[in-house]
Amino acid sequence: MTSLPPFPARRGDELSPKEGRSPAHPRDPVQRIIGAVWDFGALLVAVELNLAGHLAKEPLPVDELAKRCGAHSGALRRVLRTLEPYDLVRFSEGKRWALTAAGALLHNDAGAAIQGHIRGRAEPDSWRDILTWPEKVTADQPVTPSPRRRRRGLSASADIGLADLLDSVDTFGALLVVAQLGLADRLASTSMRIEDLAADCGADEKTLSWMLRRLVSHGLFSRRGGLYVTRPAAETLQKDRPDSMLPAVSMNGQTLWWEMLRRLPDTVRLGMPTLPDGSSSTYAYLAAHPDILARFQTFMGTRTYPVAQWLAEEAVPGSTVVDVGGGHGTILAEILKKQPTCHGVLLERPAVITATRTSLAGQGLLDRCTLLAGNFFTEVPAGGHTYILGSVLHNWGDARARRILERVRQAMTPTDSRLWCVDALLPSDNEPHPGRSLDMRMLSLFGAGQERTRREYETLLADAGLTVRRQARLPHALTMTEAVIAAQ
Ligand SMILES: C[S@@+](CC[C@H](N)C(=O)[O-])C[C@H]1O[C@@H](n2cnc3c(N)ncnc32)[C@H](O)[C@@H]1O
Incomplete structure (x- = not known):
C-alpha cells in the first residue's frame, strides 16, 4: 500500500465542553x-x-x-x-x-x-x-x-x-x-x-x-x-x-416503525425487541421486505448526505477509502466526486449491494469502486487508508460493536490507516439532545443497539485496540470520531 503524508488535523479538532450540542440546523x-x-x-x-x-x-x-x-x-x-x-x-x-x-x-x-x-x-x-x-x-x-x-x-x-x-x-x-x-x-x-x-x-x-x-x-x-x-x-x-427530510417522514410513517414503537414496553421488559413476523433482527426483517428496505436505504441516503459532504472535504487525494456497511454509497459517492484520485471500496450485505451498484453506476463512479457483498462480523477488506463506519456502531450492543471494530482494526495498518466513526454522542449530563430520541429508536428496533456518550464510545474503541485521535461535530447532531491503531 502506498504511504500517504500524515493526515491533516483540520476542522473541529476539539469539541466544546457542551459536547452534545450541535449548531442549529434548518432540519x-x-x-x-x-x-x-x-x-x-x-x-x-x-x-x-x-x-x-x-x-x-x-x-x-x-x-x-x-x-x-x-x-x-x-x-x-x-x-x-x-x-x-x-x-x-x-x-x-x-x-x-x-x-x-x-x-x-x-x-x-x-x-x-x-x-x-x-x-x-x-x-x-x-x-x-x-x-x-x-x-x-x-x-x-x-x-x-x-x-x-x-x-x-x-x-x-x-x-x-x-x-x-x-x-x-x-x-x-x-x-x-x-x-x-x-x-x-x-x-x-x-x-x-x-x-x-x-x-x-x-x-x-x-x-x-x-x-x-x-x-x-x-x-x-x-x-x-x-x-x-x-x-x-x-x-x-x-x-x-x-438532504430532503421527506424520506425521514415517510420512513417514520410506515407501519413497522410504529409497531416497534408500540411494543417498546415489552422490549424494555425483555431487553430486546420481537419483530412482527418473527424475524431474528430488524436487518433480517428488512431483507425479507424489499419495499421497506428500499425506503430505509433512501432515508439513510438523505440523512447521511450532509455528513458525506463534510467527510469528502477531509479525504486525502490518492487514498483508498473503505466504507464498511456503506449502504447505497452516499458517503463514498461524495468522496469520489470531490477527490477524483481516490479509490473506493464498499462492503455491504448481499440484500443491499445490487442497489448500491445501480446507484454508483448512475453517478458514473463504478470504475473507481470495488463493491463487496459480505459480512462485517467476519471480514473487512485490507488495503484501506481511511475506513468508515457511518451510523453502523449504534445498531449494535457493545460485544458486537467491538467485534466489528476488531475486524476493521485487523484490516488497518498501524502507520497508514485511520478509522472514521460517525454516530450521535450523547451528552453526559441531562441536556436535551436528538441522540436520545435516536436511542429510543435503536432500543425499539435493535434492542442492544444504542447511542453512547463520548466516554462510552472511547471505551468501546479502546477495547478494540483503537485510540481516538480527534473528534469533530458534524451536521445533524452527529460526531465524527477519528481513531488509529493504539500503540502496543
Ligand atoms: C444505519 S445504516 C448506515 C448506512 C451508511 N453507512 C450511512 O451512513 O448512510 C447501517 C448499514 O449497515 C449494513 N449492515 C448491517 N449488517 C451488516 C453486516 N453484517 N455486514 C455488512 N453490512 C451490514 C446495513 O445494511 C446498513 O446499510
Whole structure:
C-alpha cells in the first residue's frame, strides 16, 4: 500500500465542553417532531411499567426499579435517560432515580387522564388512523386531533416540552399530511391563503388549517396577513434536495416503525425487541421486505448526505477509502466526486449491494469502486487508508460493536490507516439532545443497539485496540470520531 503524508488535523479538532450540542440546523424542527414520537415511546413505557407509582414511594437505583417493575435494567436506564430532559425524572447524586413534580403528574389525581391519553394514542387503531390522515384529508373527511394538553403545570427544560410530547403523535400526523401533500413544494415560491391551499391540493380546509397552525408553532411555517409562508425548516421538506427530510417522514410513517414503537414496553421488559413476523433482527426483517428496505436505504441516503459532504472535504487525494456497511454509497459517492484520485471500496450485505451498484453506476463512479457483498462480523477488506463506519456502531450492543471494530482494526495498518466513526454522542449530563430520541429508536428496533456518550464510545474503541485521535461535530447532531491503531 502506498504511504500517504500524515493526515491533516483540520476542522473541529476539539469539541466544546457542551459536547452534545450541535449548531442549529434548518432540519432540526422536523427532526424534533419525529424524535418526539420516539420519546413518546419512553412515556408509554413509564405508564405501562408504572414507573411513577414505584418512584413516588422512594427514589430508587435503576436495578431496584427494574426489579420492581419487571424490566431489563439496561433498557430501563435508557428510557429514564430519555425522560430526564423532559424533567419527569431526575438522577440524583446517590445514583438513584427520583420523580420530579412534573413526573408526579403521571401518578397523582391528574395522572389518570394523562395516562388515558397516552394509552389511547398508542392503541393500534389510533396509530393506524393517523397513518391514513393524508388520504382522509384529500377524501374530504375531516380529521380531528385529540384535545391539546393543557400546558399549565407541565414544564420542561427540553427544547420540546412535556405538553408537546403528549401532542407528539398528532403533530407527527400533521407533518405526515404536509409531507405527502407536497405542501413545502407548493409554498416554495409563493405564499397562500388556507382556502386556496386547500383547494389547490383537494384537502379539507378546516383540517388543513389546524395542521398548519400546529406546524407554525413548531417553526415550519409562519402566517402573515392570513397568508402561509414556508420557513427554512419547511424547506427541508421539499422533494428535490439530496438532504430532503421527506424520506425521514415517510420512513417514520410506515407501519413497522410504529409497531416497534408500540411494543417498546415489552422490549424494555425483555431487553430486546420481537419483530412482527418473527424475524431474528430488524436487518433480517428488512431483507425479507424489499419495499421497506428500499425506503430505509433512501432515508439513510438523505440523512447521511450532509455528513458525506463534510467527510469528502477531509479525504486525502490518492487514498483508498473503505466504507464498511456503506449502504447505497452516499458517503463514498461524495468522496469520489470531490477527490477524483481516490479509490473506493464498499462492503455491504448481499440484500443491499445490487442497489448500491445501480446507484454508483448512475453517478458514473463504478470504475473507481470495488463493491463487496459480505459480512462485517467476519471480514473487512485490507488495503484501506481511511475506513468508515457511518451510523453502523449504534445498531449494535457493545460485544458486537467491538467485534466489528476488531475486524476493521485487523484490516488497518498501524502507520497508514485511520478509522472514521460517525454516530450521535450523547451528552453526559441531562441536556436535551436528538441522540436520545435516536436511542429510543435503536432500543425499539435493535434492542442492544444504542447511542453512547463520548466516554462510552472511547471505551468501546479502546477495547478494540483503537485510540481516538480527534473528534469533530458534524451536521445533524452527529460526531465524527477519528481513531488509529493504539500503540502496543
Ligand atoms: C444505519 S445504516 C448506515 C448506512 C451508511 N453507512 C450511512 O451512513 O448512510 C447501517 C448499514 O449497515 C449494513 N449492515 C448491517 N449488517 C451488516 C453486516 N453484517 N455486514 C455488512 N453490512 C451490514 C446495513 O445494511 C446498513 O446499510
